[in-house]
Amino acid sequence: MLTLYYHPGACSLAAHIALEWIGEPYAAREVEFGDKEYLKINPAGAVPALDDGEGWILTQDAAILRYLAKRHPQAGLAVAGSAREEAEADRWSFFITGDLHPAFFPLFLPNRYTRAREKEALDDVRAAAKALARRKFALVDAHLAGRRFFLSDRRSYLDAYVFPMERWAQTLLDDGLSEFPAVRAHHDMMAADSAVQAVLAAEGA
């Protein structure tokens, strides 16, 4: 059986939602950041990690999501089609991994981005992170305008992938998602999904 290692409300929420959508039995184990035992699972210390139950552990949210989508084609979460359609999925998956998600890192852990420890300096880093996250969400908003799902006319693993960051933005950005109506609509569509609600309840997030 697959086991997902997650932290409540973290980016691992995306893989947790994908597993719930797939609907096959899986285990979900909550971990604390910095837990020494967890370093044996993922030496980087980050969530998510997926144990396939056969001695293989996969890390990196995007890789896990694409793996789950391909492993369970009946769930319809993969973006498969022409070279262009698959490249579009890659484009957005890599954008979330490399641009959108990291924009939040200094907001959560400002001490990694400055050697200063004064509150004012750390708040400055947080403010810069918020500004960066808003710039990235402006791009997502333009993409999502007029769309219900992240790509094509049905849900895919990308809908799950962007959702944790949408939640962070809603909670942590000064104006929430109010300046990004298409992102807010996507967030609300996801939040209304019964599987998403079950995962959020299970995580206590």
Ligand SMILES: N[C@@H](CCC(=O)N[C@@H](CS)C(=O)NCC(=O)O)C(=O)O
């Ligand atoms: N590139 C990794 C980043 C994973 C990541 O940074 N996860 C965060 C939670 S959203 C984490 O575990 N942070 C703890 C840490 O960096 O110590 C991925 O996409 O899986």
